[in-house]
Amino acid sequence: MTHSYEYDVKMACGGCASTVKRAVGAVPDVESIDTSVEKQKVNVVVADNVTFDQVKLAIQSAGKQVDGGRIITSEGVTEMPVNGPVAAN
Numbered sequence: 664m665t666h667s668y669e670y671d672v673k674m675a676c677g678g679c680a681s682t683v684k685r686a687v688g689a690v691p692d693v694e695s696i697d698t699s700v701e702k703q704k705v706n707v708v709v710a711d712n713v714t715f716d717q718v719k720l721a722i723q724s725a726g727k728q729v730d731g732g733r734i735i736t737s738e739g740v741t742e743m744p745v746n747g748p749v750a751a752n
Contacts, residue, residue: 665694668715670705671731672722674698679727686725687718703730715743 674680680698683705687696692710699705707718719729734741 664711665708666711666713666715667735668707668709668718669733669735670707670719670722670729671703672698672705673728673730674700674703676700682725683722683727686721686727690717690721693718719745 672683674683677700680700683698684696687693687705687707690709690713692713693707694710695706695708697706705722709718715732715734719732722729729745732743732745734743
């Protein structure tokens with residue numbers, strides 16, 4: 664089985680989207696990644712063992728701000744809380 668996650672991510676350009684794809688793609692068991700700069704969305708399909716927060720942290724570790732997110736299932740959509748942007752090191 665798989666999980667589908669959607670994140671609201673601030674991305675200014677295609678380079679930002681590529682950075683997010685690389686970071687999320689480094690998470691084991693990610694099956695697909697779709698980014699939209701226009702919609703400021705990142706959609707990810709992962710294996711059951713990958714959590715919403717694991718993917719969120721990968722996006723944040725790439726320096727991108729996650730403003731919101733949701734888990735998408737056949738039963739509906741569950742909004743997930745996100746804590747503010749990661750502080751710069």
